[in-house]
Amino acid sequence: MRKLHRATLLCVAAAVSLTACAAGSGERADQSGPAAAPGKDDTFSLTVWSNYSGREQDEVTKALESFKQEFPHAEIKHEGSQDDDKITAGIRGGNPPDVALSFTTDNIGQFCSSGSFQDLKPYIARDNVDLGQITDAVRAYTEYKGNRCAMPMLSDVYGLYYNKDMLAEAGITAPPKTTAELLDFAKRTTKRAADGSIEVAGFLPSMPYYANNPQIWAPHFGAKWEDAQGKSGLASPEWAEMLRFQKELVDFYGYDALERFRAGLGQQYSTDHAFHQRKIAMMIDGEYRTAFLQDQAPDVRFATAPFPTSKPELHGTAFTAGTIMGIPKGAKNPGAAWELIKHLSFDTTAIVDLANGIKNIPSTKAALTDPRLEVDENFKTFIDLATSDKLQGNPVTPIGDAHIKAISDFATSWQAGKVPDLMAGLEEVDQQIDDRVAKSGK
Amino acid sequence: MTATLERVDVARTAPAKGRSRARARHRLTVLALMAPATLGFALFFGYPLVATIGFSFTKYDLINAPEWVGWENYAYMFSDKLFRTAVYNTLWFVVVLTAARVVFALGVASVIARLKSGVGLVRTLCYLPSLAPPVAATLVFFLVMRPNEGPLDAFLGWFGVDGPLWFADPVWAKPGIAAVVLWVSGDLMIIILAAILDVPQEQYEAAELDGAGPVRRWWHVTLPTISPVLVFGVVNSIILALQLFTQAVVAGSAASGSADVTGSTKVLGFPENSTLTFPMWLYTQGFRYFDMGYAAAMATVLFVISFAATALLVQRMRRASHQEER
Numbered sequence: 001m002r003k004l005h006r007a008t009l010l011c012v013a014a015a016v017s018l019t020a021c022a023a024g025s026g027e028r029a030d031q032s033g034p035a036a037a038p039g040k041d042d043t044f045s046l047t048v049w050s051n052y053s054g055r056e057q058d059e060v061t062k063a064l065e066s067f068k069q070e071f072p073h074a075e076i077k078h079e080g081s082q083d084d085d086k087i088t089a090g091i092r093g094g095n096p097p098d099v100a101l102s103f104t105t106d107n108i109g110q111f112c113s114s115g116s117f118q119d120l121k122p123y124i125a126r127d128n129v130d131l132g133q134i135t136d137a138v139r140a141y142t143e144y145k146g147n148r149c150a151m152p153m154l155s156d157v158y159g160l161y162y163n164k165d166m167l168a169e170a171g172i173t174a175p176p177k178t179t180a181e182l183l184d185f186a187k188r189t190t191k192r193a194a195d196g197s198i199e200v201a202g203f204l205p206s207m208p209y210y211a212n213n214p215q216i217w218a219p220h221f222g223a224k225w226e227d228a229q230g231k232s233g234l235a236s237p238e239w240a241e242m243l244r245f246q247k248e249l250v251d252f253y254g255y256d257a258l259e260r261f262r263a264g265l266g267q268q269y270s271t272d273h274a275f276h277q278r279k280i281a282m283m284i285d286g287e288y289r290t291a292f293l294q295d296q297a298p299d300v301r302f303a304t305a306p307f308p309t310s311k312p313e314l315h316g317t318a319f320t321a322g323t324i325m326g327i328p329k330g331a332k333n334p335g336a337a338w339e340l341i342k343h344l345s346f347d348t349t350a351i352v353d354l355a356n357g358i359k360n361i362p363s364t365k366a367a368l369t370d371p372r373l374e375v376d377e378n379f380k381t382f383i384d385l386a387t388s389d390k391l392q393g394n395p396v397t398p399i400g401d402a403h404i405k406a407i408s409d410f411a412t413s414w415q416a417g418k419v420p421d422l423m424a425g426l427e428e429v430d431q432q433i434d435d436r437v438a439k440s441g442k
Numbered sequence: 443m444t445a446t447l448e449r450v451d452v453a454r455t456a457p458a459k460g461r462s463r464a465r466a467r468h469r470l471t472v473l474a475l476m477a478p479a480t481l482g483f484a485l486f487f488g489y490p491l492v493a494t495i496g497f498s499f500t501k502y503d504l505i506n507a508p509e510w511v512g513w514e515n516y517a518y519m520f521s522d523k524l525f526r527t528a529v530y531n532t533l534w535f536v537v538v539l540t541a542a543r544v545v546f547a548l549g550v551a552s553v554i555a556r557l558k559s560g561v562g563l564v565r566t567l568c569y570l571p572s573l574a575p576p577v578a579a580t581l582v583f584f585l586v587m588r589p590n591e592g593p594l595d596a597f598l599g600w601f602g603v604d605g606p607l608w609f610a611d612p613v614w615a616k617p618g619i620a621a622v623v624l625w626v627s628g629d630l631m632i633i634i635l636a637a638i639l640d641v642p643q644e645q646y647e648a649a650e651l652d653g654a655g656p657v658r659r660w661w662h663v664t665l666p667t668i669s670p671v672l673v674f675g676v677v678n679s680i681i682l683a684l685q686l687f688t689q690a691v692v693a694g695s696a697a698s699g700s701a702d703v704t705g706s707t708k709v710l711g712f713p714e715n716s717t718l719t720f721p722m723w724l725y726t727q728g729f730r731y732f733d734m735g736y737a738a739a740m741a742t743v744l745f746v747i748s749f750a751a752t753a754l755l756v757q758r759m760r761r762a763s764h765q766e767e768r
Contacts, residue, residue, distance in 0.1 A: 092504060114504075115506065263588070263610035264591050266699070267700070402730075412714055413714065441501060
């Protein structure tokens, strides 16, 4: 009897705990209609959370302040260094910001499907906003299964960087256009010491490393994340070709020699970056690197070009991702928050000023062609890629970046020579991803 | 008969009532004094524990109300490849770190206890690293052990030895992290040193009279006397290894060249998931993949294992200590 009492007590305690927690987490966001926009002369304040810091945070604050041209009595509090964990904690605690800026484009599926970010469609419909102003690829990575819960704030586009002196020294006069050329040029620009160790690597194929991430590489090989049935589609000839390309280059260096070389290289966003230190001749990276190079390694003579592709018809393809903005569930002033998001998403002057300030790519077609945009020869490569119809966005799933980690882990094992059957291995990765998506139930 | 019984009852009831009232008062006082601690325990341990177990049977994305899914999260552990990897890595740390940390701290404490001069300085020097924040300590080791560039590689080079890649090598990454944790074990060393210095001097003198040398004295006098402290050291090291997180994240991120990239889970466990610990994978599930139900199931498993291991160990050690006393 006493045991029964104890069991009952435990069950009651568990039920109370769960109920309490569930109450804390609240119900699914149910947006029946858009919140009213503030009047032009209204006084209101908005809190904005972003993960920017230092100089970039100052530039974003300037862009936010430009909102006052439309609403002179608005007060905007911009808090930097706020990552997605803090945004989620804010929503759960009932104290979210009015506008949340996230660097983690991979989380858009979760933000939209869970209701963390409110649906923006009612606002878009009410204000007759033309989403066609935003490039297709950028539009794709800011929504999930038709649920538009975020808007873009600038974007990153990836291309090839090459050291002009190193290529010229190897007798190369133009950047590679195909992956076959990239392989050849990488071998020709590689330098080894007398003991066989690598002094300069023509091109690093290691994955994941620096910007060598599967989602950034995949478009250049025509590799898709999903098959026709909407399942994970990595067991495809295109993914296999990408991985074989990497392995061929790894074998050229020798896996152990390459790992030893890589282990001594500097961090991605430090002045010790291998490209800054002239330890690699070519690499894939985003447009932001032009600013880093000008600032941290002004002596490095570099140029940019579209990243080489496996097939000529893919030339001009590029990957894009960027900062996303949304109105978190429970935001106190969603009407005004939408006005701010709209301002940062579509006001050409604000976008151009911010793009010039932090050297990112504007996300609207008008801003991309605006004469005020500061475009030098190297930055122009990325502007051209951004306006191309071959631009491809970040893969959107409800499982964060679990799918990217799965294929990255596989690429690492493959390069290390630990995968006996490439296609069987890729099928296993597909299964892992499908299982996780199925488990999410979204 | 009845009257007699009633008389007896009355006679017995008066002082009994007084006693039970006093007992009740005493109980109330005890309860009142224990209330703050009990409340704290219930709020900060009992409630989260029960809630975690409850969440482990749900699908929960942190935002919407949890949905009951039964044993699904527990079943998923069997198909989650990285769950097994994380379990293996954490068990490696439990075994290696526990043994190494206790032996290391005991060794250093034993040496310090025998020093004749400079005790204060040596003790301070050995304790000092434990004050370093885990992130800073790990970065220092990363820089010292950095292949091609670090001073350790240069030092080994003088002897013609090609050092390993340490944090960039799946074989050497775990030993590298273990070295960081050992370096900051000064707190355990101080506790063991205090226990050694507390061993009654007469016991050593008696053993010496019986002809015991330094090694036998250490083995038969020091070790049995400080065994309760060693049990604490073992339990403390097991818990520390089971919770290993910061050092593994920092070492993996730095070695992968992305120490300054916030929120990246793609390089967690670098290289080749060799540093992916159980708490890291648990955190990733909950806060990166938004699968708090599965994370709660993992936390429950971790709790059950640590509780069982600690209870078993304490019981065994106590039994061994009682046998020694007999």
